[in-house]
Amino acid sequence: MRFLITGTAGFIGFHLAKRLLDDGHFVVGFDGMTPYYDVGLKEARHAILARSNGFRPVIGMLEDQAALTKAAELAEPEVIVHLAAQAGVRYSLENPKAYVDANLVGSWNVLEIAKAVKPAHLLLASTSSVYGANPVVPFAESDKADEPMTLYAASKKAMEVMAHSYAHLYGIPTTAFRFFTVYGPWGRPDMALFKFVDAIEKGRPIEIYGEGQMSRDFTYIADLVEGIIRLIGVVPAEENRVTQPDVIDTLSAHAPFRVVNIGGGQPIGLMEFVETVEAAVGKPAVRKMLPMQPGDVPRTYAAAGLLEALTGYRPATSVEDGVKAFVDWYYREKAA
Numbered sequence: 001m002r003f004l005i006t007g008t009a010g011f012i013g014f015h016l017a018k019r020l021l022d023d024g025h026f027v028v029g030f031d032g033m034t035p036y037y038d039v040g041l042k043e044a045r046h047a048i049l050a051r052s053n054g055f056r057p058v059i060g061m062l063e064d065q066a067a068l069t070k071a072a073e074l075a076e077p078e079v080i081v082h083l084a085a086q087a088g089v090r091y092s093l094e095n096p097k098a099y100v101d102a103n104l105v106g107s108w109n110v111l112e113i114a115k116a117v118k119p120a121h122l123l124l125a126s127t128s129s130v131y132g133a134n135p136v137v138p139f140a141e142s143d144k145a146d147e148p149m150t151l152y153a154a155s156k157k158a159m160e161v162m163a164h165s166y167a168h169l170y171g172i173p174t175t176a177f178r179f180f181t182v183y184g185p186w187g188r189p190d191m192a193l194f195k196f197v198d199a200i201e202k203g204r205p206i207e208i209y210g211e212g213q214m215s216r217d218f219t220y221i222a223d224l225v226e227g228i229i230r231l232i233g234v235v236p237a238e239e240n241r242v243t244q245p246d247v248i249d250t251l252s253a254h255a256p257f258r259v260v261n262i263g264g265g266q267p268i269g270l271m272e273f274v275e276t277v278e279a280a281v282g283k284p285a286v287r288k289m290l291p292m293q294p295g296d297v298p299r300t301y302a303a304a305g306l307l308e309a310l311t312g313y314r315p316a317t318s319v320e321d322g323v324k325a326f327v328d329w330y331y332r333e334k335a336a
């Protein structure tokens with residue numbers, strides 16, 4: 001199949017594109033190589049993808065409609081997966097404009113491309129952050145998700161609802177997935193696992209927010225990619241509306257549009273996570289306990305029932321195995 005994927009130099013886009021290329025698909029990868037974190041890491045990911053004959057990189061910004069149009073013409077995609085974004089919860093307090101530019105204007109540009117191209121399926125990356133500080137767990141897709149705690153979360157929720165309007169008006173079958181703290185090899189240097197391992201290795205203290213009282217539902221990258229690949233094949237339509245009594249399907253009554261969590265539903269506390277990282281690195285961390293940061297949410301916890309009902313799959317890699325895979329990669333890269 002022919003894919004247009006945005007964000008292929010990023011952590012998740014890289015892994016998804018790699019899997020699709022290994023399976024023999026054609027992928028045009030669109031990415032702006034933004035300097036939010038080490039561009040060298042992004043270039044290294046694209047260099048690996050470039051070893052596949054089926055990969056065509058297009059470097060450009062989402063805000064640049066002409067660049068996106070060029071990528072779409074090259075791809076003639078049956079499926080569009082939109083992963084490029086300004087990510088990061090805390091950075092949205094420092095640089096809100098980056099979120100408006102990439103996640104609002106950029107995502108709207110992707111919707112315009114989809115309107116023109118009419119792919120069989122458009123898939124978009126949203127986030128567990130849209131659940132804000134909801135007290136009821138696990139977070140189900142049908143829960144209220146309109147009290148975001150950061151502009152990051154607000155921009156992703158806005159993308160979801162903009163996409164619903166396009167799905168309704170132009171009949172674009174659209175799935176918006178909500179990811180839960182994704183981690184693994186080639187992961188992001190701004191996220192906890194990378195920062196913890198790096199700090200332990202360099203003898204620096206690790207910063208533990210919320211005095212260690214927060215919990216997160218971690219999703220291993222290979223599990224996430226498996227969930228995405230399976231959802232690509234479940235094009236939102238009445239024929240696949242879930243009728244299981246214990247699961248609420250989010251398939252819209254007004255559009256071929258659905259929201260699906262991708263998470264394992266096995267949250268762990270931050271201190272247990274720190275201990276898991278220490279065990280994998282084989283060294284203790286120096287712990288610096290800090291209060292919750294503005295915009296932080298106390299917990300995330302995915303209801304995985306809808307994903308499972310639609311695909312027969314739920315993420316299952318243990319945090320121990322996943323953290324070990326990251327640590328192995330980290331030391332391999334350092335040695336290289």
Ligand SMILES: NC(=O)c1ccc[n+]([C@@H]2O[C@H](COP(=O)([O-])OP(=O)(O)OC[C@H]3O[C@@H](n4cnc5c(N)ncnc54)[C@H](O)[C@@H]3O)[C@@H](O)[C@H]2O)c1
Nearest residue numbers: 009010011012032033034061062084085102127179181182
């Ligand atoms: N990693 C997680 O835990 C997580 C959790 C929830 C949601 N998400 C979402 O998943 C998607 C992928 O996340 P990731 O972890 O791979 O992040 P990432 O930062 O590694 O990848 C995003 C990519 O998008 C590119 N990009 C950013 N702004 C751009 C712009 N304006 N124009 C063109 N390219 C641009 C960046 O260069 C980067 O390569 C994002 O939409 C993110 O919000 C990630």
